[in-house]
Amino acid sequence: MSKKDESKAKGGKARAEALPKAKRSAIAKKAATARWGLKATHKGNFQEHFGIDVDCYVLNDAAKTPVISRRGMAAALGLTGNGGTAIPRFVSGKFVAAALGLEILQKVDKPLIFKGDIPGVNAPPMGGVYGYEVGLLIDICKALVLANTRGELLKSQARIVAQAQIILAASAKAGIEGLVYALAGYDRTKEEVIEAYKMYVREEAREYEREFTPELYEQWYRLYGLVKPERGRPWEFKYLTIDHIYKPLARSQGKVFNLAKSSKQANGEKGDKVHMFLSEIGVKALRTQIGKITGIATVSDNREQYEKFIAEKIHGQASLDFG
Template sequence: MTRKTNIIKHDGKLDLSGFTIDCYVLEDGTRVLSAREMQRALKMVDEESNYQVAGTRLQRYLDQKSLRPFIYNEKSENYYDPIVCYQGDKKINGYEATVLVDICDAFMEAKNNIELSSRQTIIATQCEILIRSFAKVGIIALIDEATGFKKAQDEYQRLVGMYIADELRPWLPTFEEDYYQQLYRLIGWDWSLYTSGVWKNHPQYVGKITNEIVYNKLPRGVLDELNKLNPKNEKGNRKHKHHQFLSENVGYRELLQHFGKLSVIFSMYGEGEYKLAKAHIDSLLPDFRVGKQLGLDIPMDANDYSSISSFNRKKNQS
């Protein structure tokens, strides 16, 4: 299978004083803005027109004969070529981020030198508003850099990145049948409803529990990243399993270690005692665990069950 290029590693929304544009950072560090959102922010389409999904209106304006001397001034013909990037299986059309600044400069220069059409005038006026917004965003970025806030954010993203694989891993049996059987027992469900085929799939509630006691115990942001890489379709199903996106040496390895901890805790509780087991899990394995460098607890060692035994002694004494 050919590996896709231009893979999105981070995404967000760029707030430009009321104008929001979807933005992305690719695996090679390229910053990209959504073509669709750019043409909306530039008022190249009317709001009620649903602003052409692929951003094709933007490309047509870049190629208008009257604007070309300003758009392509000292720039190559391929300077404004769109970038096709991928977020999981989703294809996104965009432009390198600084292209938006160049477009704004070009329209403002054209406004000062030629007579524009009514729509071109609207766009040029919008470009002036956006340019002022860029200045405000620049000030915020400088403050983030000076205060070390950006460095903290970068460290947070680095930790999340350690747990996410560079590409989809082949499926391997990961959630063993015993995991689900123990959950059914703790919840108070009849396991034979599943094994006999009465229930063809596990109830959605099992997925909710799995997020709570498994994926939410990975570092802050990992589950959010998994949801982006492996989104639900219109029927509410996912194409892949979340664990296929975990890195082999860190994310997947810790997932398997986590199952060992859950197995020990599950064995301490009887039928229908899921709430007690969940409280035990949360006391030992707080949600969104990250390293001490971000002020939270380091995950306990996979083989260290002394704290579990301590909890069990307290439970028996109460």
Template sequence: MKNRIKDVLKEKGITQKELAEKIGMTEVGLSKAINGNTTNSTVSKIAKALNVSNEDLIVREKVLKAKYGSDKTPLHLGSLELPCYVLEDGTRVFSGRGVQSALGASPNSSGTWLSKFVNSKAIVMCLHPETLDKLNNPIKFERPSSSGSQSNTYGYEVTLLIDLCNAIIDADRSRELSINETYVKNANIIIRSVAKVGIVALVDEVTGYNKDKNRAKDELQQFLANFMSQEASRWVKTFDDNFFEMIYKMRGWSWTITSQRPGIVGTWINDIVYERLAPQVFTELKKKNPKNENGNRPYRYHQFLSEEIGHPRLREHISGVMAIGRISNNNWPTFMHNLDKAYPKQYQQLDFDFVPYEEITK
């Protein structure tokens, strides 16, 4: 347990050597007890010798609650994931296990791996003493929706990860001591990713754009509500056979199999049409039309577009795509090049969370 024995000794004008003699301990043993985890027995002896209560010597640890965040919504830095939380006092923290994993520790590593790593000779040499002290004293907090023995966990103030990554990179550059290549690679990924995100955040702040983010999100939700129906409408034939014939001709397929429309055409339609209609429309369509237990989507995406805005925009887009196909002389690469110029893909998610290509092709 944490203690304030040093402070009490100063208040009473007693040295550690004098206290050690009073309670029958060596000075080295007492120093370890004061600077480490003191036992209840030792605290009682010291309290009696100093004529104070045990409570006067013990620092009761307050367990903060995480108000925001979850291990299911990690921060993505390149290919790495870090569960992150904002505590009730505003402190931003990464989970200890998350930091270990992001740096490249084995999934089977114990919870003490990080402590051993930051106190290794190569890393200690590159860390400021104050940073090292904070890394050796993680913040205990309670995660949202957790209970029982798993209710409390430990985390680190988020900027400490940057300090640690810089120490890893500096240690590797010194070449005096060997650093695992995985740790160095991941440290570089984290530093570069944070730099990109950080510069965007700084620009947002100084320009005042961040103040408008909530308003922009509300407007986007209203736009999507107008663009889409809440439920699937009756299916009607929206894509004319000429549309599929155009695609088949550009891909060198026979027109006689147009009516079969193999699954790959669904991927092309997503690419050519739904990802280019408007911002976030494709993401919202996937949410409204999730895959069933068989891995299939039960409706056509266009069944969720509103009659007032969504369908007219879709028909207009298809007409434009057909025109681009004609001027591209049925050449697929030329067609896609012209399509990107006329109808560039719209951002489908905010906060750097893009739709994986693998998800689109499922």
């Protein structure tokens, strides 16, 4: 490396180190996404349901695509030898290619390449896993069985056709997608809900603004008969804030609060407040919630009445017991 290049490298490293932790993290994530694009988030295996040791995955794309590895696709169909090239070699055969048709062949020719080296997901030395959307397995099986009934396949391929029939009998296309989700431990509904709540949270701390009004605190002092400390606020306010403000936020039952808290732990600094990690949407929801709770507190004559209103307005909210 020349002195000029060495100087540029040192300068780049210094600039990188000068960036805030959250900014460096964001840049690293962007670079990883640009390199790989797709990544496995969940992993399962067909052993129990199909009797074959085949890995399946759920990817991190918008569709949460359920996939089976290319090697696994070959194993599912009973192809032996040739490792990851077994499927391309099989479909290139004259009779099989004719049975499958152009659309399926094009899909086989363009496997999904995704990063698999996450906990519980092993990857080859190169770090990339080749796979296919799992519905393609069903499409191939249907095409093979249909071609066989028409007498368009070789007798030597009868064993593979029999395996295709077993797979079709075990699952339809929609069913096998659900099976991959189940085997990989992916709850589609739950995951989509979490993704929706992420709109309320941001990774980097926004600039501090006072969000909790003095009026709300005055009402809590009155209703709970608390004495104002010389510094700070009573410890009871922490639980009131979490249970009456944060947990009901966006009707998320605490999910938005947990996401914001996780973001703070990962990217924040000592002294940062949880609400600093709410997005613009999240801040609007927070201010609405604070206004609602302040209103309930203002019209309440005592703690019992206040908590009764809270229980009625906030689904299932239990009363707090401070002893």
